[in-house]
Structure formats: structure tokens, C-alpha cells
Amino acid sequence: MRDFVEKEIVPIIDDLEYNGVPPYDVLRKLFTTFGMDELAGSNFDKQIAREESRASGASAEDSNTEKPATGTATEEAMDAVAMGLIPIIEISRHCQGLITAMGVSVGLTAGAIMSKGSLAQKKKYARDLLTLNKVGAWAITEPNSGSDAFGAMKATARRDGKGGYILNGNKTFITNGPFADTIVFICRLEEDGVEARDRKIVSFILDSGMEGLEQSAPFKKMGIGSSPTGELFLSDVHAGPERLMGESEDGYGRSGAKTTFSAERSGVACMALGLVERALELSLEYAQTRVQFGEPIGNYQLIQLKLAKMEVARLNLENLVFRFIETRAAGKDFSLSEASAMKLYAAQSAMEVATEAVQIFGGAGYMRATRVEQLMRDAKILQIYAGTDEMQIVAIARDLLANA
Numbered sequence: 001m002r003d004f005v006e007k008e009i010v011p012i013i014d015d016l017e018y019n020g021v022p023p024y025d026v027l028r029k030l031f032t033t034f035g036m037d038e039l040a041g042s043n044f045d046k047q048i049a050r051e052e053s054r055a056s057g058a059s060a061e062d063s064n065t066e067k068p069a070t071g072t073a074t075e076e077a078m079d080a081v082a083m084g085l086i087p088i089i090e091i092s093r094h095c096q097g098l099i100t101a102m103g104v105s106v107g108l109t110a111g112a113i114m115s116k117g118s119l120a121q122k123k124k125y126a127r128d129l130l131t132l133n134k135v136g137a138w139a140i141t142e143p144n145s146g147s148d149a150f151g152a153m154k155a156t157a158r159r160d161g162k163g164g165y166i167l168n169g170n171k172t173f174i175t176n177g178p179f180a181d182t183i184v185f186i187c188r189l190e191e192d193g194v195e196a197r198d199r200k201i202v203s204f205i206l207d208s209g210m211e212g213l214e215q216s217a218p219f220k221k222m223g224i225g226s227s228p229t230g231e232l233f234l235s236d237v238h239a240g241p242e243r244l245m246g247e248s249e250d251g252y253g254r255s256g257a258k259t260t261f262s263a264e265r266s267g268v269a270c271m272a273l274g275l276v277e278r279a280l281e282l283s284l285e286y287a288q289t290r291v292q293f294g295e296p297i298g299n300y301q302l303i304q305l306k307l308a309k310m311e312v313a314r315l316n317l318e319n320l321v322f323r324f325i326e327t328r329a330a331g332k333d334f335s336l337s338e339a340s341a342m343k344l345y346a347a348q349s350a351m352e353v354a355t356e357a358v359q360i361f362g363g364a365g366y367m368r369a370t371r372v373e374q375l376m377r378d379a380k381i382l383q384i385y386a387g388t389d390e391m392q393i394v395a396i397a398r399d400l401l402a403n404a
């Protein structure tokens with residue numbers, strides 16, 4: 001994986017970060033090089049075969065016999081590491097935006113459809129997203145609703161009286177928004193007699209090019225230039241009932257979106273680990289080679305303190321990632337407070353480490369060529385998306401208090 005990153009990503013990093021080259025071709029190359037597309041496709045086919053046999057009335061026992069032979073928990077954990085986490089860590093060492101673009105398409109968009117979509121929706125949309133044949137976007141944020149994603153949501157779905165819906169609203173800061181083929185659009189169901197804030201949250205699976213759906217050009221951003229971010233404008237978009245997630249008005253409401261939040265939070269720790277590893281590596285090299293006052297700056301205790309703190313952060317992140325893998329290997333999930341605590345720590349430590357790396361490099365750190373400034377700009381987004389630091393704190397405290 002490291003070899004692939006050095007050969008295929010590092011040489012084109014400026015095009016991806018600053019020159020508007022979309023990330024999807026190199027991500028597809030990653031998938032085909034490591035057979036990630038084939039594995040995702042065959043895992044998908046097996047899961048669908050199981051679901052179809054269950055739907056056709058086969059007993060649980062019958063369907064169990066179709067499951068692939070499962071290995072030990074350790075093997076499964078190692079599969080998860082190889083397939084999911086190692087690419088995230090390795091790519092985030094250089095180009096975290098690629099992971100954002102990939103994660104939103106595969107993890108959030110396909111993930112939402114796989115967890116809450118109907119069988120027909122999974123077959124129609126999820127396979128192409130999981131294999132990266134198509135690009136997905138997951139849209140909840142609006143100009144006036146960010147942290148208060150549900151409370152202030154204005155986007156609506158109105159029943160058209162013929163079983164379908166008319167969708168309206170604007171979404172902003174949407175990863176892959178400018179290029180997405182498939183969009184999960186989250187909105188409120190307009191219902192007479194129900195107060196606006198109490199209306200159901202529903203979501204729809206939309207295709208690029210639908211009448212009334214406009215996808216903006218990418219925004220110019222502080223960091224993660226390799227992850228295109230944009231707006232979506234929906235004006236009287238007609239969606240048939242087959243586009244309603246789960247084909248039910250109770251298919252993907254608040255709980256569905258919250259599950260997606262938890263998944264996102266875990267991925268951030270791996271991104272932070274890659275970024276911190278790289279910042280430390282670059283800082284160590286510079287501290288040994290940059291001479292001031294006749295000595296390498298690494299001989300000065302003020303610089304040593306920064307390096308030592310970076311190592312502490314790296315170890316803590318690595319431990320969190322291992323703990324996450326072990327928890328999943330044991331067939332369990334992190335609680336909301338654990339996932340949020342991991343995200344909060346990961347984001348803050350990545351930002352601190354990257355900022356200190358720039359400091360160690362002095363003026364050179366402020367220059368693009370040394371790359372530490374990119375790590376610092378990329379780290380900042382970890383404190384904002386997938387729930388801001390402040391919202392993680394709220395989530396941790398609420399979850400702890402509710403379960404005390």
C-alpha cells in the first residue's frame with residue numbers, strides 16, 4: 001500500500017490538491033490494484049444471495065449454510081485491517097482528502113443503502129458504489145442546519161398523491177456533491193397537522209441528472225483539495241416511491257443517520273493516525289538535519305518536547321485504532337460516547353501535531369514544498385466534519401449521563 005501511494009499518488013498530489021483533478025481515477029486504480037473492487041463485489045453478491053434466500057422463505061438454517069466460511073475473530077479483524085484501515089492510514093499520510101472522497105462514497109452513501117435500503121435498492125445502487133464504479137454523496141447539511149442537522153432542516157418531501165414525492169431544498173458542503181452519480185438526500189416529510197420540527201426525517205436515493213436537481217462546481221477550500229465539496233439544489237424533483245430509502249417513510253430517519261455518524265467517527269481516528277505518523281516522521285528528519293546555533297535543532301529541549309508529545313499522540317491513536325479493531329473482531333460496536341471520544345481525541349491531536357510540525361520547520365514549514373503545511377490544513381477538517389469537536393463533547397457527556 002505504501003508503495004502504491006508513493007508511485008501513484010505522491011507524483012500527482014498537486015494536481016489532486018490544487019489543480020482540480022477529481023480523485024476518482026486514482027481511487028479506482030487503488031481498488032483494481034488491490035482487488036478491492038472484486039472483493040467488495042463478491043461480498044456484496046454473497047450478502048444479497050443470503051437476503052434473497054431469506055426473502056424467498058428459506059429457513060434461517062438454510063441461509064446460514066450459504067454464508068462464506070467464517071474465519072476466527074482474529075482473521076476477520078485482520079481482513080478489516082487490510083481492506084479498510086490500512087489504506088486509510090497510509091493514504092492519509094499524504095492525501096487525506098482521497099479518503100474523505102472514498103469514505104463518503106463507499107462508507108456513508110453505500111453504507112446507508114446497505115443498512116437501510118430495500119433489497120431492490122441495494123441491488124440497483126449499492127454494488128456500483130461499493131466497487132467505486134459510481135460515486136456517491138450523502139447530503140444532510142444545509143445552509144442553516146449544520147450541527148443542528150435535524151432541528152433546523154428545511155429540505156422537504158411532499159407526497160404527490162400518486163405514491164411518489166416532490167423534493168425541494170438546498171444542501172451544502174456535500175463531499176462528492178459536484179460529481180456524485182448517486183445521492184442520498186435527507187429531508188423532512190411535509191405532513192399537515194404536524195409541527196415542522198416534529199416532522200419525520202426521510203431520505204431518498206437520487207441519480208445525477210434528474211430533472212430539477214443541480215450539482216454545483218467544487219468549492220475552493222482550506223485543505224483536502226482532493227475531496228470535491230459542493231452544493232446541491234433541488235427544485236421540484238420528482239421521486240417515485242422506489243427512491244424512498246427502505247421504500248418506507250420509516251426507512252431511514254434520525255436513527256439511520258445517527259448510525260452513519262458513528263461509522264464516520266471511527267474512520268477519523270485512522271485518518272488522524274496516518275497524518276500524525278507522517279508529521280512526526282518529517283519532523284524527526286528535519287530536527288536531525290536543520291542546524292541552528294551550530295547544532296541540529298533536535299538537540300534543543302523545546303523541540304524535543306514537541307517530538308515527544310507527537311509520539312504520545314501517535315501511540316494513543318494507534319491504541320485507539322487497535323481497540324476499535326478488537327471490539328469489532330469481538331462482534332461488538334463502540335458506544336456513541338466511545339466513538340465520539342475517539343473522534344474528538346483524534347481530531348484534536350492531529351491538529352496539534354500538524355501545527356507543531358509546522359513550528360519545527362519554521363519558515364520552511366509555511367511553504368508548500370515541505371508538505372507539513374498541507375498536513376496542518378488537512379487536519380483542521382477533522383475537527384469540523386463528521387460532527388464538530390463541540391458536538392462530540394456534547395455527545396460524549398449526554399451518552400455518559402444517560403447511561404450512568
Ligand SMILES: Cc1cc2nc3c(=O)[nH]c(=O)nc-3n(C[C@H](O)[C@H](O)[C@H](O)COP(=O)(O)OP(=O)(O)OC[C@H]3O[C@@H](n4cnc5c(N)ncnc54)[C@H](O)[C@@H]3O)c2cc1C
Binds near residue numbers: 145221381
Ligand atoms: C469539507 C467538508 C465536507 C463536508 N462533507 C459533508 C457531507 O458529505 N455531507 C454532509 O451532509 N455534510 C458535510 N459537511 C458538513 C459538516 O458536517 C458541517 O460543516 C458540520 O457538521 C458543522 O456544521 P456547520 O458548518 O453548519 O457549523 P455550525 O453548526 O453552524 O457550527 C458553528 C460553530 O458553533 C458550534 N456549535 C454549534 N452548536 C453548538 C452547541 N450546541 N454547543 C456548542 N457549540 C456549538 C460548532 O461546534 C461550531 O464551532 C462537510 C463540511 C466540510 C467543511
